[in-house]
Amino acid sequence: MARADDAARRAELAAGARRAEAARAQQLIDDFVAATNSAGIAAEPLRARLLSGQQVKTDRAGWYLRRDHSIAIGTDGGYYQLVVPGGLAERLRGVRLQPSPPPMVVGRGGKDGETGDLKFFLDKRLAEG
Numbered sequence: 001m002a003r004a005d006d007a008a009r010r011a012e013l014a015a016g017a018r019r020a021e022a023a024r025a026q027q028l029i030d031d032f033v034a035a036t037n038s039a040g041i042a043a044e045p046l047r048a049r050l051l052s053g054q055q056v057k058t059d060r061a062g063w064y065l066r067r068d069h070s071i072a073i074g075t076d077g078g079y080y081q082l083v084v085p086g087g088l089a090e091r092l093r094g095v096r097l098q099p100s101p102p103p104m105v106v107g108r109g110g111k112d113g114e115t116g117d118l119k120f121f122l123d124k125r126l127a128e129g
């Protein structure tokens with residue numbers, strides 16, 4: 001039984017670390033949204049990409065963080081991943097985006113040049129206007 005208890009404890013600690021990371025990242029995002037609003041940087045309607053590669057409209061507006069438009073910050077302060085599953089219905093109606101817990105490192109585990117600190121991506125987008 002000790003092994004199961006150890007596994008449960010490790011899972012609990014990992015979940016706590018993820019929540020703490022998301023809270024720190026959310027503070028950076030909240031600061032970013034406030035800065036874009038005070039700088040007058042307009043949000044744009046966000047578009048998502050289906051797994052098939054087709055672009056679809058969404059129910060959100062915000063600012064894209066990555067050049068490939070796969071991640072964005074919504075005007076509501078949500079962190080949105082913009083590659084979504086879907087088919088014909090989503091192509092016709094669009095998609096409803098759900099925010100994800102924000103990470104401190106964008107694209108963790110991805111290819112070189114596609115990963116980096118969230119703060120770097122937020123600062124870069126803010127500097128681009």
